[in-house]
Amino acid sequence: MSDKSAVPPNIFWFLPTHGDGRYLGTAQGGRPVDLAYLQQVAIAADNLGFYGVLIPTGKSCEDAWLVASALVPVTKKLRYLVAVRPGLQPPTLAARMAATLDRLSEGRLLINVVTGGDPVENKGDGIFLSHAERYRVTDEFLDIYTRLLNGEKVDYQGEHLHVEGAEILFPPVQQGGPPLYFGGSSEPAIDVAAKHIDTYLTWGEPPADVAQKLAVVRERAQQSGKTLRYGIRLHVIVRETEAEAWAAAEKLIAHLDDETIAAAQKIFSRMDSTGQSRMSALHSGSRDNLEISPNLWAGVGLVRGGAGTALVGSPEQVIERIKEYQALGIDNFIFSGYPHLEEAHRFAELVMPHFPGAKSRDTTINTGPFGETIGGDSRPAMKTNLR
Template identity: 65%
Template sequence: MNVFWFLPTHGDSRYLGTSEGGRRVSHDYLKQVAVAADTLGYDGVLLPTGRSCEDAWVTASSLIAETKQLKFLVAVRPGLSAPTLSARMAATFDRLSGGRLLVNVVTGGDPAEQESDGIFGTHKERYEISDEFLKIWREVLTKTHTGEETNFEGKHLSVKGAKAIYPPIQTPYPPLYFGGSSDEAIDLAAEQVDVYLTWGEPPAAVAEKIAKVRARAEKAGRKLRFGIRFHVIVRETNEAAWRAADELISKLDDETIEKAQKSFAKMDSEGQRRMAALHGGRRDKLEVSPNLWAGVGLVRGGAGTALVGDGPTVAARMKEYADLGVDTFILSGYPHLEESYRFAELVFPLLPRKQKEDLPGFNITGPFGEIVANTHVPSAPKATAAKTAANKESQELRVSES
């Protein structure tokens, strides 16, 4: 199981929809989050993209030297830059980071934002451009290893004698991640990407989507991996976690929710439509599946659901998605620095993945925790088997009741 965290380049806060408890986006703060994720043993971080964010490539590049093993999932936007330029940027980043680049292909689903960047194509045309972009991008990077040139003539994009001199470390190129729920998006994923991403919908909906993408990929003679995007709210107890969820939207007024939902309704993203349909803009029906809470999506675009509960409960929910075929979980939580620690401490030990002490270069040099009375080493945690079993039994009871 691969677990990623998130760099909040569009802002961070203790409460949604208000400046109260807000944090300024600065390099120092983003560095804190990135170093925490690296130290805690997260496999990588996702950087968002769009006009509401600091630039993903500049930000990620600035953090290469601040981290050791952390991978960076950075977006390319077909239509905003030439595929050859994007290919050279990817190769350079991969080389300078020691092979730590992952590429997130973002076609975009907000027509107003697209038009502000000079892109006026329809939804269908944007996916045609993305398809041609990736064909060029992949071939250019693949051929860096042999020194060959690329020629391509398409409906929207063409190149003649395209070439990148410096090859990426990863072969044939850094892995491509991509998410989209429309038929055009699924066709693109099946034919060109390595990891298909979905936002956090209920398990039945995710299972249906994975089956659809997998079937299209098999028809194209390909096999994909699958990832999912969630927020997380994890505490020592389920009760505390749900209180934290309520607190996250406690400063949120109805006017702000209505304004956000009107903006989302103007988008032509099928994924955004599915996110909004989970809650319908209402506060009273936010638990859309056991421990799956849609409160974040009241005002946040894109990923709008959170896994809520104590460590064993959240781990159990993640394993349910893993059983569907998901091997990569891209997570975030508010505030991102503190929640990265909570999740690592409460959930990591319960997941089927390497712990940070198993990672290359990690060395245990002393006891964990504060020394007691200047003399005594803190006692080791009590056996958790009984607690885990009790939580599992309680969880199964809640599921049957729901």
Template identity: 60%
Template structure:
């Protein structure tokens, strides 16, 4: 499996719904997160898009020289950019990053935000436009000169003169729960993404998209977008979840749910229906908690628990066919480390192409009395107990 992390260009902090414990999300901070993810062995990072975020392409481009292996999942927006412009941007980014671009196709789900960007299409029309957009974009990225006249888009002798490194083009990721969105996934993309719904609901969506893709003569892979709250014990994890939403009152939740209720996104409606704004009904499946969705749009669920339990829940999704896991946690810098340290040893991760030799040195921990290496977790298990200075005989 491939594990991604998240660049919180729309804000970060220790709590939701308050300025207490909030972080200033500037370039230095997102660079810290990207470099941590790169060093820890995450496959890539999702760079979000929308009016609440810093521009995804500018932010991701600024992080290319700050990282070595990390891949960037960056959005193209049908309706906000032409297929040829998006193709040139993708090709340039892929070349300059030496093949580290992944493309996230975002049709959009908030009519109010879309209207602010000059888009006045219905839900169905937006997906029809996305279909035309991706048809042109994929042909351009494969070196074709494209002349096309559709309902929404028209091009004459369009071409990309400087191709991307990845062939036939950087992998396409796409999410959407409506029938129209699932058909787009079946016809065009490499990875179909779902938000963190209970496993049975995820399995149903995977089966639907897989069947449609087979009918189109294609194969689609699958990914999931989730938050993670993992601690050394189950109790600590649930206490951390409670603290994360401890500043939310009924008024804040109601205001957030009113805003999210205007979305015509089927996926957002499914997310909201998991809790219906009720903080007493947040555990929706074993270790799957919907508290973040009380005030956050999009991904609103988190896997909560101790490392072994959370790893088992991740593997349950993997058994359904999920290969890419896009995680996040608050605050994102510390949680990038915590997630890697507690979960990575328990998961069958895709090996990075160029291992970072410094990791094996730093993983030894602080020397005991400046002279002796601490024992590893495997050593402790072999001895059948914990290892600590307090347990040693003083000589």
């Protein structure tokens, strides 16, 4: 059996288009969402060697497509994982947008298919469909969308979608269109993934739970004649020692009060997302026992919807946990940390060099004249071992 951990993973970072800060659940230490800050995060991710960045979607975020379009020109290799929204966008418009941004970015676009799991937000966007109906729309949407990006002229009559003579005139750079990413834990979602998707995403549950979920998805995909790739969405708090990492985790939620947690959990409970239900069940809205698996912490999910868990520990521990997920077949890791600019550097320095194919880093050190050298002309030796 081959060692899956020997294969270089695709390591993504996150663009905080809904805001960023040093603490969760409070305005203290918060940072505004503006172009200058998002440019800093994107340029850092590009220079540090991250494969790509995930841009979130929804009414609490700046528009993902416009943000990606603004950041593509200031980066060189960074890929952008941007959402299409079945039921909110017609598939023909989504295909034209994808083809255009793929060309403008010279093939650096990836597509995140987001069906949406908040009925209240959906109604605000004019979507009044049930959970099952939304996934039937997603299925029809992807039938049309993928055919268009493969260069077909499409006539289609479905339960929800109907097009005649649909086509896109300007093809994408990537043959067949940008790869499709998708996450969903319900039966209808897994059916969509098995039929249409390239990379199936899960939120950061304990490895045993992830293994069970992926086994179901893998079997369903095989029945459809597909072989999928797999990815996971996690936060990360890595420090030079385990004690420092856990102290940073506690500091992140230091300003949270019970009322704020209760208000957030009330919002999450209205959602019909199976994945969100699984995330909420990991902590049940309680601060107690937040380490739900070795080095896996559910504290983020007390007030953040969607991805609510973080890997917490020393570099060695975080690397070990990543390799556990790799052993399950996961080769795409989408990380984030608070604040995103500083944590991108920290993760890149402490963790990324220990994976195959990591970007080589300049080892020139301490060359300045004002105290960075010892005695003015003697450079200190670099210690490569991790504590």
